[in-house]
Amino acid sequence: MVLPVQQQAKYWGIATVVILALLWLLGDVILPFIVGGAIAYFMDPVADRLERAGLSRIAATGTISIVALLITILLILAVLPLLFNQLTQLINEAPEMFRRLQAFMVERFPDLTDETSTMRQTLENIGTVIQSKGGELANSLIGSAMSVIGAVVFIVVVPVVAFYLLLDWDNMIARVDDILPRDHAPTIRRLASEINVVLAAFVRGQLSVCLVLGTFYAVSLMAAGLNYGLIVGAIAGAITFIPYVGALIGGALAIGLALFQFWGDWLSIGIIAGIFALGQFLEGNVITPKLVGSSVGLHPVWLLFALSAFGSLFGFLGMLIAVPVAAALGVLARFAIEQYKGSRLYTGFEGPRHKDEDAA
Numbered sequence: 582m583v584l585p586v587q588q589q590a591k592y593w594g595i596a597t598v599v600i601l602a603l604l605w606l607l608g609d610v611i612l613p614f615i616v617g618g619a620i621a622y623f624m625d626p627v628a629d630r631l632e633r634a635g636l637s638r639i640a641a642t643g644t645i646s647i648v649a650l651l652i653t654i655l656l657i658l659a660v661l662p663l664l665f666n667q668l669t670q671l672i673n674e675a676p677e678m679f680r681r682l683q684a685f686m687v688e689r690f691p692d693l694t695d696e697t698s699t700m701r702q703t704l705e706n707i708g709t710v711i712q713s714k715g716g717e718l719a720n721s722l723i724g725s726a727m728s729v730i731g732a733v734v735f736i737v738v739v740p741v742v743a744f745y746l747l748l749d750w751d752n753m754i755a756r757v758d759d760i761l762p763r764d765h766a767p768t769i770r771r772l773a774s775e776i777n778v779v780l781a782a783f784v785r786g787q788l789s790v791c792l793v794l795g796t797f798y799a800v801s802l803m804a805a806g807l808n809y810g811l812i813v814g815a816i817a818g819a820i821t822f823i824p825y826v827g828a829l830i831g832g833a834l835a836i837g838l839a840l841f842q843f844w845g846d847w848l849s850i851g852i853i854a855g856i857f858a859l860g861q862f863l864e865g866n867v868i869t870p871k872l873v874g875s876s877v878g879l880h881p882v883w884l885l886f887a888l889s890a891f892g893s894l895f896g897f898l899g900m901l902i903a904v905p906v907a908a909a910l911g912v913l914a915r916f917a918i919e920q921y922k923g924s925r926l927y928t929g930f931e932g933p934r935h936k937d938e939d940a941a
Contacts (some may be wrong), residue, residue, distance in 0.1 A: 604895055604902070612898050617742025619901065623785060624743070625750045642748045646740070772912055779908040786872040791821045793868055794860055801856045802835060806849065808842055810835075817857075821864070823888065828864075832857040883907060 604611070624645050631641035746753070761769050795818015802810030817831025835853050843849040887907035891899030921927050 604898065612901075613738040614742055615898060615901055617739045618746055620739070620743040621746035621750055622780075623788075624747055626781070628747055628750070638748060638751075642744060645747065646744055649740075772916060775912045776905075776909045779912060780905060783908060784904055786869075787822055789872045790864065790868050791818050791827075793872070794818050794821050794827070794864055797860055797863070798831060798835075798856065801860075802853065805852050805856065807835065807839055807853055809838060813838065817860075823885065828857065828861050883911065 627645055628638065628641040631644060632638060636644065758766070758770070795814050797814075798817045799811045799814025802814055804810075807813070813831060813835045816834065817827050819827070820830060821827035832854070835857060836850070839850045839853040843853075884904065884907055887903040887910075888900060891903040891906065893899070895902070
């Protein structure tokens with residue numbers, strides 16, 4: 582016998598509140614398990630393909646772990662030192678860049694020679710503030726990330742959790758399916774399948790877009806001779822995940838640096854601007870349609886809202902779960918609309934008769 586709708590809503594509402602409360606109270610504790618679970622989820626299709634190729638689940642999981650370890654070591658040895666060196670140099674040279682900006686502004690606007698000018702005082706202080714605060718910001722970002730997640734989490738906990746979850750992923754899915762409410766199991770399976778399709782298309786695809794665009798920007802900017810091209814490309818690629826923000830911040834940073842480095846050489850400045858224009862064209866017309874697809878159903882405004890809301894409520898953990906939750910809510914909203922359109926509330930009591938008359 583099916584429970585009344587009111588009781589079902591009560592139980593599911595209580596479960597939702599309990600889950601949100603646990604996320605809020607235990608965010609730092611469960612963070613490594615969320616990260617490990619996300620890695621296992623992303624790698625499960627790869628493990629399945631390796632199994633179809635003839636490997637056992639243990640061999641497939643071990644192969645994925647070894648490849649991930651080698652990639653991590655390569656990044657640590659080859660990319661990260663150069664990245665941090667460019668970031669440090671950029672912060673240290675910020676005062677000189679603003680002094681050049683001040684000289685340019687004084688040349689174009691002689692009124693700035695007035696020592697009481699607010700704009701002059703602002704320009705004089707910006708460089709020093711950027712240097713001190715920039716270094717403090719870089720250190721605080723690194724320190725806060727390490728304090729929240731911890732070096733041990735990256736080195737031990739997350740890989741171990743990801744390994745065991747990936748190894749037992751299919752069995753866990755089967756156990757979850759076994760405890761679904763029998764009356765609603767087919768509907769839940771259908772919704773879960775749709776959510777999985779959205780996540781697979783968006784998250785895996787968008788991470789690929791970030792990697793491709795970040796590599797394109799970094800290599801192109803360095804080839805064009807822009808100082809700190811690697812750090813600018815890394816920043817632009819990393820935040821491409823947030824719609825429009827990556828292009829705006831990366832483009833503004835690259836063009837600003839180009840103006841200081843190539844002032845007067847308008848061809849070089851135009852090349853830097855053209856790199857970002859080409860990157861945006863490729864992202865919108867080639868890369869994103871190929872890697873993400875057009876049927877994901879996650880509107881950029883909805884994604885921005887989810888990132889802002891969950892980031893404010895749950896911090897870094899909220900940023901991690903924002904996209905899956907946004908995808909799930911999108912699927913549930915479409916399901917609710919579908920049910921609404923099939924209900925008497927939408928069709929009215931005369932709906933079926935009108936349909937019969939139209940058919941006749």
